[in-house]
Every structure is written in C-alpha cells, then in structure tokens.
Amino acid sequence: MSVRETTTTEEPTGATADTGGPQEQRARLRRDLEAVLMVVDQPVAEYDIARAFGLPVETVAATLAELSREYTEQGRGFDLRQVAEGWRFYTRPECADVVEHFLRDGQEVRLTQAALETVAVVAYRQPVSRGRVSAVRGVNCDGVMRTLVLRGLIEEAGHDPESGALLYRTTSYFLERLGLRSLDELPDLAPFLPDDIEGLDDTGEHTT
Structure with a gap:
C-alpha cells in the first residue's frame, strides 16, 4: 500500500480555515x-x-x-x-414605530415568566440598573429589559451618580396595565426579594 493511500490530513474548519480562494x-x-x-x-x-x-x-x-x-x-x-x-x-431607527406597535399592540401576548420576574424586580427596586436586576434573578436580563422597554412597561431613569450605570423604572403604562393608581398600591412582595442587592455593584458582583 502506498504512502498516499495511508496518509490522511485534517483540514481546518470555520472562519479560520485557510481553504479556498x-x-x-x-x-x-x-x-x-x-x-x-x-x-x-x-x-x-x-x-x-x-x-x-x-x-x-x-x-x-x-x-x-x-x-x-x-x-x-x-x-x-x-x-x-x-x-x-x-x-x-x-x-433600524426608521422601523422603531412598527416594532413597538408589534410588541405592544400588534399582538396580545402574555409576558413570559422571565419578563414578569424582571419587571417585578424593577418595580420593587426602582430605580435600578440592569446589572442589579440580573443579579437578583441570577441570569442575564439584558434582552428581557429591552423587550420591556419596547413594550413601554419600563423606561430609562437617568444614571447612577456613583457608578454611572443606566437606571430603569416602571412607566405610567405599567400602572395602567395593572390597574393601579400609584406604586403604593403594589402588593407587598418586596420582602421576598434579596436584601443584599445594595451590596452588589452594577455588574452583579459583590462589593467589599
């Protein structure tokens, strides 16, 4: 059997493959x-x-x-x-209106469990950063937060004066959808949220 018949070579795959023109x-x-x-x-x-x-x-x-x-x-x-x-x-900015319409009014879709948990953390800990919301839930919430903003349930509320992190709060539309006159009428669920959130920085890490 010849060397050519018994020798094989492995070719790289993916973006780093140096094959083809x-x-x-x-x-x-x-x-x-x-x-x-x-x-x-x-x-x-x-x-x-x-x-x-x-x-x-x-x-x-x-x-x-x-x-x-x-x-x-x-x-x-x-x-x-x-x-x-x-x-x-x-x-694209030109498509913002149609996307917002689709997410808010174009379809009657209930919020996912992740969205419900996220908006609850914002409601009871506002104003709060995305990092701290993620820390409370134990998972990255960036995507869910963007969806809640597009649906008009939460909005930007300035920056944290110490860390500079962008803060979020619930909107008047949030109160309207829940049938509340103010945040004072929210059920008393705050005790069920972690108390050590104040010991977290805006990336979700504990500070010393």
Whole structure:
C-alpha cells in the first residue's frame, strides 16, 4: 500500500480555515460574523471576535464595517452598529414605530415568566440598573429589559451618580396595565426579594 493511500490530513474548519480562494474565505468570514452577531445579547468587541476566529483584528474590523455599510445601502430593517463596547445588531431607527406597535399592540401576548420576574424586580427596586436586576434573578436580563422597554412597561431613569450605570423604572403604562393608581398600591412582595442587592455593584458582583 502506498504512502498516499495511508496518509490522511485534517483540514481546518470555520472562519479560520485557510481553504479556498480569497473570495471564498471572505464570504465565509462574513457568514460567520453574521452567525455570531445574531446570538449575542450585548455588544461584542472586535478583539474578542478576532481571538475566537484566529484572525487579525484589522481583518475582522474591516469586514464588520463593510457589512454595516452594505446593510445601510440595502435598506435592511436591522443595523449593524459599533458602540463603545463593540458591535451588535440593532433595529433600524426608521422601523422603531412598527416594532413597538408589534410588541405592544400588534399582538396580545402574555409576558413570559422571565419578563414578569424582571419587571417585578424593577418595580420593587426602582430605580435600578440592569446589572442589579440580573443579579437578583441570577441570569442575564439584558434582552428581557429591552423587550420591556419596547413594550413601554419600563423606561430609562437617568444614571447612577456613583457608578454611572443606566437606571430603569416602571412607566405610567405599567400602572395602567395593572390597574393601579400609584406604586403604593403594589402588593407587598418586596420582602421576598434579596436584601443584599445594595451590596452588589452594577455588574452583579459583590462589593467589599
């Protein structure tokens, strides 16, 4: 049996695979970037993506910028935007009204258990940051918080003077949906929430 018949090689897979021509590699990178950005719930840095893909940061940054420009030129309903923390998909501002209508009035859908728990924490601990809400629930609440904002149940309430974290509170629409005149009429559930929330910073970590 010849050496050629008995020798096998393993080919790399994913965004780091150095197979195919430049066009094929470029298309694969664009595809993989879209796949990753579809599942993140917070902005992801170019460096973190580059490290995961095994590619230069400059290559990843240029491709992200290229995708962002194309989405804008094509008039897509979503926008790939770079913020301080990194890159993430956002609803295009021109589509905000229709999205809000869909989430608030276009469908009569009950809040999920996660949304109910999240809005309860905000209601009883407001004004409160996303980090502290996540700490109380024990899971990341960024996505649920965005949904509650879009549904008009919670809103931004300025920044914490010490940490600078964005704070949230319930809205008048929240009271309307619950049939309450004020927050004073909320059931007395506060004792069931953790008391040590004040000992947490805005990332959910205990402070010393």
